[in-house]
Amino acid sequence: GAPFDVNLIKRDFPILQEKVNGRPLIWLDNAATTQKPKQVIDRITYFYEHENSNIHRAAHELAARATDAYEGARKKVQTFLNAGSVNEIIFVRGATEAINLVAKTWGEQNLSARDEIILSNLEHHANIVPWQQLGAKKGLKIRVIPVDDDGQILLDEYAKLLNSKTRLVSFTQVSNALGTVTPAKRIVEMAHAAGAKVLVDGAQSVSHLRSDVRALNCDWFVFSGHKVFGPTGIGVLYGKEDLLNQTQPWQGGGNVIQDVTFEFTRFHDAPNRFEAGTGNIADAVGLGSAIDYVNKIGIDVIHQYEHYLLVYATGLLKDIPGLRLIGTAPDKASVLSFVFAGYKTEEVGAALNEEGIAVRSGHHCAQPILRRFGVETTVRPSLAFYNTCSDVDVLVEILYRLRSTRR
């Protein structure tokens, strides 16, 4: 069972009291976005009611409050990721913007024709398209690490792709479509041994696994606030401090500069050099509060409970006749992906919605990995710590009912 009181936890999330089609909402679309506890919602309100200002510490009292709140959130992210310095934490809109930032700065400035980038077959489109765009512009070669029939990275095949032209390996720590946890530390080590830099996409891992950028030793790490119980429109790029300071900014404007004349601009060091203009101050503060919330339960406790739920759900789903689970790696986080004989995935999604259950049915912005398994779309229930075995039971019951009405 749960090592904490799940019903108490559920009460922290106002939206989980909603009714959908007359039924209590069961939120199983956590891989798309997570719900927000009252603590986060209240923190954002508090900011606008008591602290709102642009951040320029010295100007006046509210500026000092807003700056302290914003920089306090940066500190929380640093600790959450176990980064060595707050200067390594850059606030952006989300994982997508963070990856684009790296492609459009470091990538633009350092890669040239015939250099190679390695991605994995598991990647979200956010970790494919920016590299493809850069590749087309520069004449780069993009190579792809294949996965086995369970959806696990093939390290031997990866080793064969690495060579002296490999400049970057960019991969996800957890697959959003299958839930596979990748052997991230090993992938990073092998990339570094070949002289390549490494970006880890933590969008699907931060809410389920302990994040430790120093243990991983990756060069960049990205995630989105909204997938870790924080607001939308805020996310993080972590980068090693030297590397960030050796990279030229992508956007010019206020906040990034030390000195400007009409002829010349001298930029700040990180993080300011990558935070041009007025950022999403309130939501950064909200993200800090989401991290506090996760820490209060404890990420290891969350991991353990979600694993238990995942094993429970997997056991029940795989016994349903005509249900094919896609992504059967032993090491998985949160995600169950399946197709159901006799039904289109959107029909399953609609039937579940009728009963108040929210799941994603679609391609999950990860078309290459679904095609690897011969499908275009799947039904994807995905779990968080506020889900329960009884949520899973309702899902399973409806699937059995669908089974009995169409064979």
Ligand code: PMP
């Ligand atoms: N990477 C992965 C693995 C994801 O699951 C997602 C979101 N589905 C993203 C990147 C992009 O995140 P965002 O849309 O918040 O920028």
